[in-house]
Amino acid sequence: MALSLPAIMRTTAARLSALYFLLFALCAVLLVFYMTSLSARMLTGQTQQTINDEVLGLARAYQSGGLPRLVRVVEQRSRQPGANLYLIADVNGQILTGNVQSLAPGVLETDGWTTEPFSYRRFGEGELERQRNQASDPNGAQPGETEIQSEGEKGHNAIALVLRLPNQMIMLVGRDLGEPERFRAVVRRALMLALGMMGLGGLLIWFLVGRAALKRIDSVSEASRRIMGGDLTGRLPVTGAGDEFDRLSENLNTMLARIATLNEGLKQVSDNIAHDLKTPLTRLRNRAEATLSGKHKTTDYRQALEGTIAESDQLIKTFNAILMISRLEAGYSSESTSKVDLAAAVHDVVELYEPVAEEASVVLETAADGNFSVDGNRELIGQALSNIVDNAIKYSTDATEKPAVRVALQRVGHEIRLSVSDNGHGIPDDADRARATERFVRLEKSRSQPGSGLGLSLAKAIMTFHNGRLELLPANPGLSVIMSFPAREDH
Secondary structure, three states, rough: OOOOOOHHHHHHHHHHHHHHHHHHHHHEEEEEEEEHHHHHHHHHHHHHHHHHHHHHHHHHHHHHHHHHHHHHHHHHOOOOOOEEEEEEEEEOEEEHHHHHHHHEEOHHHHEOOOOOOOEEEOOOOHHHHHHHHHHHHOOOOOOHHHHHHHHHHHOOOEEEEEEEEOOOOOEEEEEOOOHHHHHHHHHHHHHHHHHHHHHHHHHHHHHHHHHHHHHHHHHHHHHHHHHHOOOOOOOOOOOOOOOHHHHHHHHHHHHHHHHHHHHHHHHHHHHHHHHOOHHHHHHHHHHHHHHHHHOOOOOHHHHHHHHHHHHHHHHHHHHHHHHHHHHHHHOOOOOOEEEEEEEHHHHHHHHHHHHHHHHHEEEEEEEOOOOOOOOOHHHHHHHHHHHHHHHOOOOOOOOOOEEEEEEEEEEOEEEEEEEEEEOOOOOOHHHHHHHOOOOOOOOOOOOOOOOOHHHHHHHHHHHHHHOOOOEEOOOOOEEEEEEEOOOOOOO
């Protein structure tokens, strides 16, 4: 989706890019000024050291041969290529010898180092400039005009050391600043070029990387609009780059999958309530209507009311189980967790169901000795195990051999497995075993056994709450229900 420049500048990526560019530009400008000033100071210091060495050499010449030798040395050095500035003047500042033709006013009036760079013109430069001006002016300028124009030009810049000789004559030794200024200009141009290249590189990086980021944000926004429109099957795009966008998309996709699962569960609960609870409610109404139609004894009314209360209690238990399953599947429960000894919980449940098994002529066996500790809620684990043991006892009564149920504990790797096995007819079909843990699913066609079809659903939700698994496997014969818990690590 194309964006205008104002819209692009309102994005976080563009603002961050602009902020970093301004920060880098400020640092680069400061670096330019720092490097140029540092280089100028270094060259100026070297220049002053060179001038001091020259002055020491001239002082030795003056001491050995007086003013005549000093003049000869100055004339000799001033004629050398790339020579420093040399000048000897009388008390009135009239130039006697050297390679300097003119100076800025006031330079010879001070002693020591000049406080600021001054302008000067070397000997013979005025004649060269007049020749250039005459060559460039075919009409021929008047001599006075050329002199005035030449005198108005500043010439070169230099620093110098001004000394007064014992006879009050003035000696100046200086050095032209053209080389430091040229070096400063080179450094400045190099740093400005680096700044320009950095800015251009920043713009290119922002255009390439920032544009790609904007495209990915647009794709995420488009997918989000589809999802908000009701398409919960849609997912945010994942490119596989493993960057922040991919990690965010993966987390949001996991959240969307969880929301879709919860919505599907809510839909199933609504459908199950509408279908499976309609029969007991109809039965309640018919019983009440049959009781009211005609004359009955007091005992008949009492029996009808007791049956209604029993049926209502069963409905309340069903609703409580549905609410518990929904709360556990949503990952929320007010139940606290602590260290649970599974062996003790198994013995408690087996002891509770021994009378039921004995009445149904079912042998109830246990193999749960040892230290089997997990982090969880003892009441929820006991409820899940009770549901599974109750189912095993009910559906093992049609076994070809003597009905038996075996509850066992064993440690496998980092898991503790609690298995409940029976020798009944079991669930031969894999698809039926997968459906058995859904709400209100009862594979028994005759519905001769009491129940609501929520026992295994609640057990599965409890195992999910404990980060475990509930598996239904064939026991050949019979069925084996395995509850796998992550083992508790004691430190």
